[in-house]
Amino acid sequence: MTISAPKYPASPTILVAALLAVLTLVVFAPSVRADEAVVRAGLAKFATAKGFGEVEAAVRELAATGDPAVSKPLAALSEGNLYVRKSDAAVFIATSNGETLSLADPLTGAEAGTAKAGEMAKVRVNNAVRGAIRAVSGSLTLGSGDAGVRLAAANAIFSRPDPNTIDALDAAIAKETDATVKARMQIARSSSVLASDRSDEEKSAAIKLISGLGSREALNLLTSFQSNAPDRLKEEAASAIRSINGTLMAWDVAQNVWYGISLGSVLLLAAIGLAITFGVMGVINMAHGEMVMLGAYTTFAVQEAIRATAPGLLDYSLIAALPCAFVVAAAVGIAVERGIIRFLYGRPLETLLATWGVSLILQQAVRTIFGPTNREVANPSWMSGGFEIGQLAITWNRLWIVAFSLAVFALLLLISNRSAWGLQMRAVTQNRRMAASMGIRTPWVDAFTFGLGSGIAGIAGVALSQIGNVSPNLGQGYIIDSFMVVVFGGVGNLWGTLLGAMSLGIANKFLEPYAGAVLGKIIVLVLIILFIQKRPRGLFALKGRAVEA
Amino acid sequence: MFEVKKYSRRLAGAVMIAGSIAFTGSVRAEGDTIKIGVLHSLSGTMAISETTLKDAMLMLIEEQNKKGGVLGKKLEAVVVDPASDWPLFAEKARDLISKDKVSAVFGCWTSVSRKSVLPVFAELDNLLFYPVQYEGEESQRNVFYTGAAPNQQAIPAVDYLMSEDGGSVKRWVLAGTDYVYPQTTNKILQAYLKSKGVADEDIMVNYTPFGHSDWQTIVSDIKKFGSAGKKTAVVSTINGDANVPFYKELANQGIKAEDIPVVAFSVGEEELAGLDTAPLVGHLTAWNYFQSVETPGNAEFIKTWRAFAKNDKRVTNDPMEAHYIGFNMWVKAVEKAGTTDPDAVIDAIVGVSVPNLSGGYSTMMPNHHITKPVLIGEIQADGQMETVWQTSGLVTGDEWSDYLPESKNLIADWRKPMSCGNFNVATGKCGGQSTN
Numbered sequence: 001m002t003i004s005a006p007k008y009p010a011s012p013t014i015l016v017a018a019l020l021a022v023l024t025l026v027v028f029a030p031s032v033r034a035d036e037a038v039v040r041a042g043l044a045k046f047a048t049a050k051g052f053g054e055v056e057a058a059v060r061e062l063a064a065t066g067d068p069a070v071s072k073p074l075a076a077l078s079e080g081n082l083y084v085r086k087s088d089a090a091v092f093i094a095t096s097n098g099e100t101l102s103l104a105d106p107l108t109g110a111e112a113g114t115a116k117a118g119e120m121a122k123v124r125v126n127n128a129v130r131g132a133i134r135a136v137s138g139s140l141t142l143g144s145g146d147a148g149v150r151l152a153a154a155n156a157i158f159s160r161p162d163p164n165t166i167d168a169l170d171a172a173i174a175k176e177t178d179a180t181v182k183a184r185m186q187i188a189r190s191s192s193v194l195a196s197d198r199s200d201e202e203k204s205a206a207i208k209l210i211s212g213l214g215s216r217e218a219l220n221l222l223t224s225f226q227s228n229a230p231d232r233l234k235e236e237a238a239s240a241i242r243s244i245n246g247t248l249m250a251w252d253v254a255q256n257v258w259y260g261i262s263l264g265s266v267l268l269l270a271a272i273g274l275a276i277t278f279g280v281m282g283v284i285n286m287a288h289g290e291m292v293m294l295g296a297y298t299t300f301a302v303q304e305a306i307r308a309t310a311p312g313l314l315d316y317s318l319i320a321a322l323p324c325a326f327v328v329a330a331a332v333g334i335a336v337e338r339g340i341i342r343f344l345y346g347r348p349l350e351t352l353l354a355t356w357g358v359s360l361i362l363q364q365a366v367r368t369i370f371g372p373t374n375r376e377v378a379n380p381s382w383m384s385g386g387f388e389i390g391q392l393a394i395t396w397n398r399l400w401i402v403a404f405s406l407a408v409f410a411l412l413l414l415i416s417n418r419s420a421w422g423l424q425m426r427a428v429t430q431n432r433r434m435a436a437s438m439g440i441r442t443p444w445v446d447a448f449t450f451g452l453g454s455g456i457a458g459i460a461g462v463a464l465s466q467i468g469n470v471s472p473n474l475g476q477g478y479i480i481d482s483f484m485v486v487v488f489g490g491v492g493n494l495w496g497t498l499l500g501a502m503s504l505g506i507a508n509k510f511l512e513p514y515a516g517a518v519l520g521k522i523i524v525l526v527l528i529i530l531f532i533q534k535r536p537r538g539l540f541a542l543k544g545r546a547v548e549a
Numbered sequence: 550m551f552e553v554k555k556y557s558r559r560l561a562g563a564v565m566i567a568g569s570i571a572f573t574g575s576v577r578a579e580g581d582t583i584k585i586g587v588l589h590s591l592s593g594t595m596a597i598s599e600t601t602l603k604d605a606m607l608m609l610i611e612e613q614n615k616k617g618g619v620l621g622k623k624l625e626a627v628v629v630d631p632a633s634d635w636p637l638f639a640e641k642a643r644d645l646i647s648k649d650k651v652s653a654v655f656g657c658w659t660s661v662s663r664k665s666v667l668p669v670f671a672e673l674d675n676l677l678f679y680p681v682q683y684e685g686e687e688s689q690r691n692v693f694y695t696g697a698a699p700n701q702q703a704i705p706a707v708d709y710l711m712s713e714d715g716g717s718v719k720r721w722v723l724a725g726t727d728y729v730y731p732q733t734t735n736k737i738l739q740a741y742l743k744s745k746g747v748a749d750e751d752i753m754v755n756y757t758p759f760g761h762s763d764w765q766t767i768v769s770d771i772k773k774f775g776s777a778g779k780k781t782a783v784v785s786t787i788n789g790d791a792n793v794p795f796y797k798e799l800a801n802q803g804i805k806a807e808d809i810p811v812v813a814f815s816v817g818e819e820e821l822a823g824l825d826t827a828p829l830v831g832h833l834t835a836w837n838y839f840q841s842v843e844t845p846g847n848a849e850f851i852k853t854w855r856a857f858a859k860n861d862k863r864v865t866n867d868p869m870e871a872h873y874i875g876f877n878m879w880v881k882a883v884e885k886a887g888t889t890d891p892d893a894v895i896d897a898i899v900g901v902s903v904p905n906l907s908g909g910y911s912t913m914m915p916n917h918h919i920t921k922p923v924l925i926g927e928i929q930a931d932g933q934m935e936t937v938w939q940t941s942g943l944v945t946g947d948e949w950s951d952y953l954p955e956s957k958n959l960i961a962d963w964r965k966p967m968s969c970g971n972f973n974v975a976t977g978k979c980g981g982q983s984t985n
Contacts, residue, residue, distance in 0.1 A: 052714060052937070053714075079930075080830075080929065080930065124935060124937075126714070126831070126927055126937045127716060127806050127807050127810055127831045127927070128714065128716060130806070130807050130831060131807040134807060159808070216772060216773065216776040217776065219776050219777075220775070220776035220777065220778055221778070222778070223776070223777050223778030224778025224779065225778070226778070227778060255769065256766075259763075259765040259766055259769075262763075262765060263763050263765070266762075266763065363592075364592055367592065367596060371600075372591075372596040372597050372600040373597055373600075373601070373819060373822060373823060374597065374790075374793060374820070374822065374823025374824070375823060376822065376823050376824060376825060378825055379797075379825065384800075384801065384828075385800075385801060385803070386801050386802060386803065393769065393802055393803075395798075395801035395802060396801070397797075397801060398765070398801075467762065467794055467797065468762045468793060468794045468797075469762075469790050469793045469794070469823060470823065471597055471790065471823070472596070472597075473593075473594050473597070473760070473790065476594070476760075477760045477762060477790075508763075509765075509766055512766045512767075513766060513770065516755065516756060517755075517756070517757040517758060517761060517766075517767065518727050518756055518757065518758050521758060
């Protein structure tokens with residue numbers, strides 16, 4: 001199983017890694033080590049603590065020793081891995097492997113045998129305790145030898161300002177050599193200053209420093225400070241808030257555009273296969289969504305297979321799933337075309353009903369094989385979390401999907417416009433009889449074109465499994481949007497599909513903050529209906545004789 | 550097995566001879582067994598949740614038969630598939646009652662499906678046990694609500710978040726799917742929060758369509774709303790399928806439970822099974838039962854369930870417990886009444902108390918709602934919930950919310966002589982307001 005940790009500076013995984021790194025350094029920097037007996041006595045409190053309040057008090061007491069060695073048991077506590085042995089009330093870090101737990105000493109990490117699950121009691125934590133651990137870990141790791149750890153520590157303090165950390169921060173800032181870390185520490189110090197009872201001058205300087213950040217966290221800090229600040233500082237804080245709000249407004253527009261592109265790329269992926277089966281071939285394929293679903297379930301099956309045989313390769317399972325999903329969906333597509341649709345060419349209503357029936361059959365088949373509940377498709381680590389450009393939060397999975405959808409689009413364009421097969425495909429759809437007299441085996445071209453469209457839908461399913469449910473109903477959620485995109489973009493034109501998807505995505509995302517998700521969707525639908533009234537053939541209409549064929 | 554059947558057939562024969570032959574239908578079906586209708590979608594969008602409940606009912610019936618059935622007769626499940634199609638629920642309910650002659654029906658999940666079958670149960674006078682948490686504002690003579698009413702789930706959850714343990718939340722996002730359950734629940738919550746002194750600008754209400762998959766804007770709106778210097782929490786009535794992309798987006802945008810906790814009312818063990826929960830640790834759910842509850846009764850239930858499902862990883866959830874309670878209440882009421890006749894059972898079941906799986910007893914109240922404990926759990930990395938808070942005693946389901954002006958004067962009491970689902974205590978009349 002991949003643990004998808006967000007790539008934010010203070011994410012728990014990084015923090016834990018940081019804490020562990022600190023532990024190794026402790027050996028070389030023994031200056032701050034407290035008496036081990038004191039730490040052990042602090043740890044023993046977890047065995048007797050009743051209720052979350054007492055656990056939190058024990059955490060603070062442990063942190064007050066100032067010994068970096070306590071970060072290890074604290075990190076374990078935060079992750080829910082700290083246990084108490086019922087027989088002798090000894091505290092251990094335990095990792096579960098089925099029925100038994102492997103124990104380790106909380107300070108040294110030395111192995112301490114195993115125990116049955118029933119013999120151990122977990123020290124339970126809630127959000128308040130986790131928050132306290134995050135706060136105290138910051139000040140414990142400020143002196144680490146690793147710049148990344150110090151940065152994480154500064155971030156932790158910034159998000160949980162605490163007046164008691166100011167002295168530690170001052171000392172750390174004086175020693176700090178890395179400019180980025182130093183700047184971050186100063187900001188963390190400012191946030192703690194705001195929470196303290198220091199002089200107004202110091203606080204005023206802190207406001208200036210924080211307002212320079214221009215981020216939401218800064219806004220949050222200043223707003224909460226402003227509500228009970230003395231009058232002189234209140235005005236200062238208010239003006240800082242105004243300036244941050246101004247900056248954020250501009251970023252909001254950028255964010256909406258990005259969200260729109262990201263939604264557009266999802267629409268593009270869902271619709272692009274349909275642009276072939278419906279757009280090029282004219283088949284009203286209601287089972288298109290189910291091809292997407294088959295692709296998603298193939299991803300699940302491939303992942304399960306990899307998990308069972310080579311768990312180390314799990315991060316690459318999506319790449320392995322791509323060709324499999326294509327083959328599975330294309331095979332089903334060809335079977336449906338050969339078995340049903342070819343008898344119904346030229347009868348759109350019957351095709352619609354028949355493919356709708358196929359979609360129900362496929363859904364129920366998947367429900368019977370895989371069960372009705374959602375299946376978990378793990379996100380590979382390179383698709384989890386996100387990063388920030390200025391105040392714009394971009395998540396990796398969305399970024400990859402944008403790139404992937406454009407790649408699929410380019411590939412399809414290449415096949416359709418540059419390959420012999422693409423030429424035959426276009427010839428058959430434009431003038432079947434003429435193409436047949438030129439020696440093209442039109443039935444096979446039909447079958448493979450439908451297979452191509454379905455296969456593309458299958459690989460779309462691989463990508464969509466990363467952002468949504470993998471359930472038998474997956475396809476239904478996309479079918480209406482797909483038709484909307486293809487009709488809006490112009491039937492029979494791939495560029496139209498691209499432009500249609502992107503403009504629908506962006507329009508949707510600009511409407512959503514004002515009209516809400518429900519009304520926004522309705523408005524977009526109404527706009528499309530009006531647009532189709534005006535231009536029945538969509539954005540990019542095919543012109544010339546091809547239209548009539 | 551064969552002998553028991555033979556015996557019960559003979560018994561049925563005796564009954565037939567003793568009394569006059571009342572029904573001319575299949576004699577065997579009338580005498581041999583007591584039929585129980587199971588009205589859960591096995592296909593369509595709701596199959597994801599309801600199929601499990603169908604299996605749970607089959608297990609409960611099988612277990613009861615091992616104990617000798619009810620009134621000396623074996624129980625027989627009649628399973629139908631209303632296919633997530635609301636009008637079809639009414640048709641199937643009608644078939645179950647008039648064609649299959651079932652003695653009681655266990656079923657429905659969404660409120661709209663329940664509303665669609667209500668007239669059928671009233672007209673044909675049969676029993677419906679409804680196992681899912683719902684929006685309240687209803688009490689029917691023929692329906693027993695074994696899931697939570699808003700005061701057994703939503704209000705305690707908000708209380709917890711307002712308390713110091715829960716983080717003293719001051720600012721609230723009410724996010725839900727756009728249909729009757731979230732809207733009514735949010736209306737009640739808004740009224741409740743205002744009564745606790747929360748200002749209008751500290752409440753943000755947001756609705757999304759069914760199966761909403763693109764949560765980028767809303768999650769960033771939540772982030773924005775949460776950066777106003779006050780502790781913020783999200784109360785989620787987001788339904789089923791839309792939850793997975795919602796939680797994925799939360800995790801990817803780095804919203805942690807310590808900063809902005811999300812408390813969900815529709816997310817159980819079953820929903821989390823389709824999700825990598827490691828980034829969600831600490832987000833909350835409010836239910837009346839968790840699989841992680843440590844009681845001998847629950848351990849036994851999980852064991853039986855896994856053996857029945859032939860899958861040692863199958864999870865249990867709150868609506869399953871509701872069926873467990875409802876089914877046992879029906880069995881007890883039938884034994885008390887000595888007959889499966891719906892009218893007799895309706896009179897007998899009020900006051901019946903059976904063990905629930907969280908270590909206490911649940912009682913059927915005169916308003917056809919039951920008493921339950923309320924548990925708040927934090928999501929763990931293994932997809933289970935860990936109880937972090939629970940009500941000190943049992944909470945009685947309040948059918949008509951005290952926080953809505955239109956229902957605060959209404960009560961339901963189905964005992965004779967009142968026998969009323971919407972008695973107005975201010976005017977002293979029954980039916981002061983529409984009966985739904």
